[in-house]
Amino acid sequence: xxxxxxxxxxxxxxxxxxxxxxxxxxxxxxxxxxxxxxVDERYLPPASRIGAALVTEAGTGVFWTALWETLSAWALGLxxxxxxxxxxxxxxxxxxxxxxxxxxxxxxxRPIPSVAxxxxxxxxxxxxxxxTLMLVCYAAFWQVLVQVLYGVADVDPVAFExxxxxxxxxxxxxxYVLWPTALPYVFTGIxxxxxxxxxxxxxxxxxxxxxxxxxxxxxxxxxxxxxTMYALIxxxxxxxxxxxxxxxxxxxxxxxxxQSVRGEVAL
Amino acid sequence: xxxxxxxxxxxxxxxxxxxxxxxSDKGTTEGGIDQVKVGVIPIIDVAxxxxxxxxxxxxxxxxxxxxxxxxxxxxxVPGVVSDQFQFGFSNMTSLMIAQTKSVPxxxxxxxxxxxxxxxKDFGAVVVKADxxxxxAKDLAGKKISVNTLKNIGDTxxxxxxxxxxxxxxTLNFVEMPFPNMPAALADGQVDAAWVVEPQLSTIKAAGGxxxxxxxxDAAPNLTVAAYFTSSxxxxxxxxxxxxxxxxxxxxxxxxxxxxxxVRAVLASYTKIDExxxxxxxxxxxxxQINEASVQRLSDLGTTDGIFTGAPDLExxxx
Numbered sequence: 001x002x003x004x005x006x007x008x009x010x011x012x013x014x015x016x017x018x019x020x021x022x023x024x025x026x027x028x029x030x031x032x033x034x035x036x037x038x039v040d041e042r043y044l045p046p047a048s049r050i051g052a053a054l055v056t057e058a059g060t061g062v063f064w065t066a067l068w069e070t071l072s073a074w075a076l077g078l079x080x081x082x083x084x085x086x087x088x089x090x091x092x093x094x095x096x097x098x099x100x101x102x103x104x105x106x107x108x109x110r111p112i113p114s115v116a117x118x119x120x121x122x123x124x125x126x127x128x129x130x131x132t133l134m135l136v137c138y139a140a141f142w143q144v145l146v147q148v149l150y151g152v153a154d155v156d157p158v159a160f161e162x163x164x165x166x167x168x169x170x171x172x173x174x175x176y177v178l179w180p181t182a183l184p185y186v187f188t189g190i191x192x193x194x195x196x197x198x199x200x201x202x203x204x205x206x207x208x209x210x211x212x213x214x215x216x217x218x219x220x221x222x223x224x225x226x227x228t229m230y231a232l233i234x235x236x237x238x239x240x241x242x243x244x245x246x247x248x249x250x251x252x253x254x255x256x257x258x259q260s261v262r263g264e265v266a267l
Numbered sequence: 268x269x270x271x272x273x274x275x276x277x278x279x280x281x282x283x284x285x286x287x288x289x290x291s292d293k294g295t296t297e298g299g300i301d302q303v304k305v306g307v308i309p310i311i312d313v314a315x316x317x318x319x320x321x322x323x324x325x326x327x328x329x330x331x332x333x334x335x336x337x338x339x340x341x342x343x344v345p346g347v348v349s350d351q352f353q354f355g356f357s358n359m360t361s362l363m364i365a366q367t368k369s370v371p372x373x374x375x376x377x378x379x380x381x382x383x384x385x386x387k388d389f390g391a392v393v394v395k396a397d398x399x400x401x402x403a404k405d406l407a408g409k410k411i412s413v414n415t416l417k418n419i420g421d422t423x424x425x426x427x428x429x430x431x432x433x434x435x436x437t438l439n440f441v442e443m444p445f446p447n448m449p450a451a452l453a454d455g456q457v458d459a460a461w462v463v464e465p466q467l468s469t470i471k472a473a474g475g476x477x478x479x480x481x482x483x484d485a486a487p488n489l490t491v492a493a494y495f496t497s498s499x500x501x502x503x504x505x506x507x508x509x510x511x512x513x514x515x516x517x518x519x520x521x522x523x524x525x526x527x528x529v530r531a532v533l534a535s536y537t538k539i540d541e542x543x544x545x546x547x548x549x550x551x552x553x554x555q556i557n558e559a560s561v562q563r564l565s566d567l568g569t570t571d572g573i574f575t576g577a578p579d580l581e582x583x584x585x
Contacts (some may be wrong), residue, residue, distance in 0.1 A: 043450050076402070126351030127306070208338055209309075216538075219309050219336075221446040224465050225538035261335050 034200055038069055045227045053227035054234060063216070065234070070212035072200055073129055074243075077176045078197040085141050089148025090174060090182070096227055099149070110146065114139040114200050132204040132212070137142030140193035147189030148247040151182030184258055202236050214238075278306035300329050301507050305494075306343035306352035309336040309536050311389065311464050312379040312492060313356055315552050316533045318525075319518025319569045328510040332568075336536065344370060347497050354511060358492040359561055360419035362570055363578035371498035375508055376515040378492035380551045381482035388480045389550040390463040390491075393422055395452055396474035400459060403479040406438060409458035412451060416442045417573040418493070419564070420481075426567050427479035449473065465539050468547045485567065486560035493556060512585075519552040556584055562566050 027047045034041035057063045092098045114135045121131035205214025220229035290545045306311040326331045343355040413420030425435035448460040481487045530544045567580045
């Protein structure tokens with residue numbers, strides 16, 4: 001769960017500066033290691049050459065198309081997984097018999113790495129967007145489902161029974177009692193799923209050759225274009241950071257009213 | 268009741284997963300133009316099809332071509348058989364392996380061939396500059412990397428060692444992707460590497476030495492790979508197959524006689540830099556599948572035991 005923001009570790013200095021110092025140190029290390037011969041620069045070029053390759057790459061249409069393809073596969077896969085996960089989570093979570101029936105199945109299916117399904121994805125959907133979507137959905141779906149199940153289980157039984165005795169319809173009970181309780185869990189699920197979805201989108205493109213940044217990385221690697229390969233890897237890292245920031249900000253904004261974000265003592 | 272609920276749960280789960288997929292599109296005919304998808308590996312070998320598309324050799328035959336450049340060839344044969352691609356590009360050994368497993372495929376055109384010149388081919392076994400290995404015979408007992416085990420790489424490497432008078436049974440093959448080989452060789456993880464362009468040029472530029480021109484040793488003017496289709500498409504739309512074969516043959520001929528344009532087209536689907544593009548060794552692109560060389564490859568594979576039965580070349584080749 002999101003923890004309340006109280007006074008930060010003020011004595012450690014400006015957190016933004018510290019956050020920048022980390023990557024800057026890493027860049028310096030990558031710049032120096034090949035230059036002083038710690039690693040062979042044919043296999044790990046200095047950061048400045050990776051940067052130059054990134055600039056060249058950003059000047060090509062292929063790069064932006066690939067970026068768009070990766071992002072759209074990510075967004076579409078995530079949206080489908082979230083929708084399916086929320087619906088399935090609420091249905092399964094609110095019917096105890098269903099929950100008991102599916103518990104073992106969920107626990108069996110959930111740990112199957114999406115990557116293991118690559119042959120199946122290729123058979124079903126070929127090497128296009130479809131196979132990326134299948135892998136992304138599969139991995140992201142469980143993250144959401146499990147969180148929603150926890151969220152539904154967290155509903156205050158007294159509140160739920162009260163709603164029942166006020167003759168709230170099933171829909172109203174879900175809308176006004178269950179959903180607000182489960183919402184922070186849903187957001188946690190979405191945040192986890194967003195990162196997993198990106199990992200799987202890139203993996204699918206890299207391994208299957210579906211269009212996107214992952215495939216560009218594979219092509220760069222097969223073409224002996226080592227700096228370009230690292231440049232593209234850096235882009236995927238930046239994407240990960242941005243997606244995480246976006247998910248956190250979205251969570252804080254949309255749940256600003258909620259006690260878990262407000263940071264007040266509950267009840 | 269319980270069974271009903273279990274069924275319901277299964278439907279919910281299956282439905283939610285199915286919702287995640289999309290329909291795969293098939294090649295369809297629109298206004299007499301055939302939409303054709305070809306499964307290829309984005310390497311130098313398939314430059315003619317990219318060049319041919321640019322030159323309009325396919326559109327002039329009412330074929331709208333899309334290349335599906337997956338990494339590695341593993342997805343291509345299943346993709347063609349399941350009709351996700353209408354055609355595919357694969358090395359001959361892989362095609363023969365598929366044929367001996369009764370996978371319904373048929374070669375429709377030549378893909379790529381060895382240059383036939385020792386020391387000037389697009390694939391070879393290379394060692395580090397300071398390696399004690401001087402000839403193919405010295406490879407006996409050594410660790411050699413190939414991109415796929417029990418495929419064309421180990422077959423032709425064994426033949427090179429056999430021809431040089433070494434014992435091919437003692438070779439220790441390890442599998443790794445081509446792009447990893449330059450580093451693995453430099454690090455000493457392997458004693459020798461069976462590589463193709465552009466890694467071959469990279470390794471040579473770093474001081475690596477070629478110890479065996481494997482394709483040349485295996486057979487004169489070896490046909491290394493071919494374009495193929497499913498037996499189903501071959502029967503259901505022979506006209507499309509014939510037009511595709513014609514277009515490929517025109518592309519191969521054009522590519523073979525315009526090496527500069529081949530080097531230029533590489534920039535459109537690979538990221539090989541300009542310097543490397545200018546120097547790497549291009550293969551040959553004849554339009555004829557050299558049947559004697561394929562027979563030789565089949566015999567060598569059978570000797571090595573990589574086929575479950577003898578390949579039926581009558582059925583496989585056009």
